[in-house]
Amino acid sequence: MQTGYFLIFFVLPIFLEGCCVGNKQKKRTGLQENTTHLHYRAVEGEMFMMPCIKSMKGHMKVAWSRTAEGEGGTEGPSFDCDKVFSAEIKHSGTYTDPSGGSKLFFYLQVVQKERLGCFHPDESWGMLVNGAGGEIPCPGRNCSDNTDVRWYKGNRVVSEQRRASCEQNGLLHLCQVGEPDTGVYFCDRKIIEQGIMWTFRRAVNIRVIPHYKPSYRPRIVVPESNMAEEVELGQSHTLMCKVYFPFEINVSAVVRWYMNYGGNMENMTRLHMEKPQQKTLILEETEVIQSAIIKEVTSQHLNHTYTCIASNTVGNSAVTIKLKKKIKVKWPSLVGYPIVSLLVLAGLGIVLHVKWLELQLIYRSHIHCGKRDREDKEFDVFLSYVWSHPSAEADGCVSLSPQSGPDTDEEACLSSMNPLNTKEGQSTQTPLEVLLPRVLEERWGYHLCLLERDVLPxxxxxxxxxxxxxxxxxxxxxxxxxxxxxxNAVFVLESGVQALLQNSALKLLLIWTNRASASLIQPNPPLPTLVQKALKVLPSLDWTSGKSARATCNFWRSLRRAMPNCTEKNWFSSDHANDLPVTSIQYIY
Known part of the structure; x- marks a missing residue:
């Protein structure tokens, strides 16, 4: 019995495939750091990768640059050692690594395919089945008795990678293949010619596939069998068939649309189809979309059926559908009109609810005049302001004196209604807080209410x-x-807005002395909501200090029109605007 066990354990490894069991990898080191002259040979049209120098600390990335040859020679291309490129005759030459500590020389010779004794294009690519073992032959190994081959995947030696593999007789044996094994492999053989050691590097492009032959028929996912697609008569319609095919090396996937007259499966006609759309979803399957277009749908098309047939080397799959007329939904007038009306009313109600306050302010300040100008009040105007500049009264005072004016009302406005039109006015820009009370009282004759003057402390x-x-x-x-x-000033404005909403007899006017700077501020605390909405819709004027005389004249004209009628001087009304006596404003220092 013990002898039997001994024979089993002795003979079993002999029958196991390849060298993956009981084989110790003979690891090979790469090029040593003290190697200064390298000679490599490549084949035209094959993939190639410059070698990387390996030191005790690991791989060192090298950028190889071709040197100029002869007088007037130009430098050629440069390649990183981990870059894969297609070798060409023009790449032949001498390369150096300028950035290296020691001067490294690399000679590359690209050989034409015709000069090779035995060149077979099929040796430069291969396929391995996923999950199984496989072997990769080195191109041209049958043409040479040199079986000492070193294999690389990229710039890494395969024997140094943590995987079950071995090299034997110029073949690379992979014990189990996976998707990461897809890529370019390089096999290096040593050749001595005229006392020079050459490294002949050949490339093999490996693709990992799930299997060599498909194991099942195609799967049709769209459309579903026996379904009915809605169509519109007189319009075009597209029939779409989406199919998943198993992987095939030589693709035999075919998808076609047929029309069956009267539903008879034996009487079929192939439809005109567009070019199929194909893409690989995963390693195992490929998606194919085939469309057929019916240019104009008629009532005859509703009597036929339509079949999508997909086939491969395993078999066929088919799905049959019908077409039905699309029913347009129409709302009955007795139901649709009331619903639309309710939606419109609801929308108007929401707008009125959101904008109700602004609408009230617009109505009371612009449209509804009432009898505001005929009501008896103690004051004509309540003027509210905050000193933004030093008072002009510190440097002098403003006085109004009558004078004979020009012949036309336009000339009178430009010369007298613009207080800054005089030479003195141009030298001293009087703040509107000082100028406006004097114009309203001394010139236009209105009775003003100023808190600091007319209200008892x-x-x-x-x-x-x-x-x-x-x-x-x-x-x-x-x-x-x-x-x-x-x-305090904001409280005055808010109280005025509330009084305007409660009493239509009050008239409210906003004059912006500097709208641009006021729009940039962020008051703390923020302005009340009532004030924020009022600033958007209330009547307002812009003070045109520093602008042209005509713009200033337009300001005073607009202000005069907005003022209430003066009971003592009824020529201030718009009907007697041109009869206004012309006076001038002079600055006395």
Whole structure:
């Protein structure tokens, strides 16, 4: 019995395939660091990779550059040692590594295919079955008695990789093949010619396949069998068939569409088809999409059936479908119109709900005038402002004096209604907070309410503001960045907006002294929502300080039109605008 066991363990390795069992890999080191002259030979049209220098610390990446040859020679291309390229005759020459510590010389000779004694193109590629073992022959090994071959995958020696493999008689044996084994392999053989050791490098492109022959018929995934596709009469329609084919080395995948007259499977006609679309999904299967177009669908097409047939070397698969008329859904008028009307009303209701406050302000400030100009009030205008600049009264004062004016109203406006048109006005830019009260009172004769002048100190600020607004026919706010950052000033504006919503007799006007700078600020705390919406829709003017005289003139004209009618001087109305006496504003220092 013991003798039997001994014979089994002795004889069994002999019958095992290849050298994958009980074989110790004879690892070979790459080119040593002290090697300075390398001679390599390649075949024209085959893949090639420059060698990398291996030191004790591992692989060192080398950039080989071809040197100039002869007088007036030009440098050739350069290649990294891990770059795969197709060898050409023009690549022959001497290469060096300029970046290396020691000067390395590399000689490359690319040989024409016709000069080789036995060249077989089929030796430069091969296929291995996934999950099984296989072997890769070195091209030209039958033409030479040199079986000492060193194999590389990329720039790594195969014998140094952690995998079950061995090299024997010029063949590379892989014990088990997987998808990562796909790629380019290089086999190096040593040749001595005229005392020079050449390395003849040949390439083999390996592809890992699941099997050599398909094992099942194609699978049709679209369309489903016995389904009905909806079509529109008079329109074109596309029939699409999506099929999965198993892998084949020599592809025999065929997909066709047929029309069966009256549903008779024996009476079929091939349809005109477009070019099939093909792509590989995974290693095992390929997707093919075949389409056929019916240019114009008629009622006769509804009586026929349509079959998609897919075939390969294993067999055929078929799917048959029908066409049916597409029913257009129409809403009954008694149901559709009320629904549309409700949707429109609901949309209008949402818009009114969101914009209701703005609409009220627009109506009360622009459209609904009422009797605001005929109501008796103690003050004509309540003027609200915040000092944005040092007071002009510190340097001088502004006085108004009558003078005889030009002949036309346009000339009168440009010469007298623009206070900055004078020589003195150009030298001193008077703030609107100083200029406007004097123009309204001294020139236009309005009775102003100023908090610092007409309200007794010691009272509650909120009550004084509300009472002053109630006693005024109009509220004018001089808006600026400082104004919107002042909580007391913002309270005046908010109280005026609330009074406008409650009492249509109040007139409200905004004058922006510097709209650009005011739009850039972020007040803290933020402006009330009522004020934010009011700033968008309330009537407003832009003070044109520093601009042309005509622009300034237009500002004063617009302001005069927006003012309430003066009971004492009814020529301030728009009907008597041209009868306004011409005066001038002079600056006295």
């Amino acid at each position: 010691g009272g509650a600020y909120t009550n004084d503001v509300v009472l002053a607004i109630q006693r005024s026919r109009m509220l004018i706010c001089l808006l600026s960045a400082d104004y919107l950052c002042n909580s």
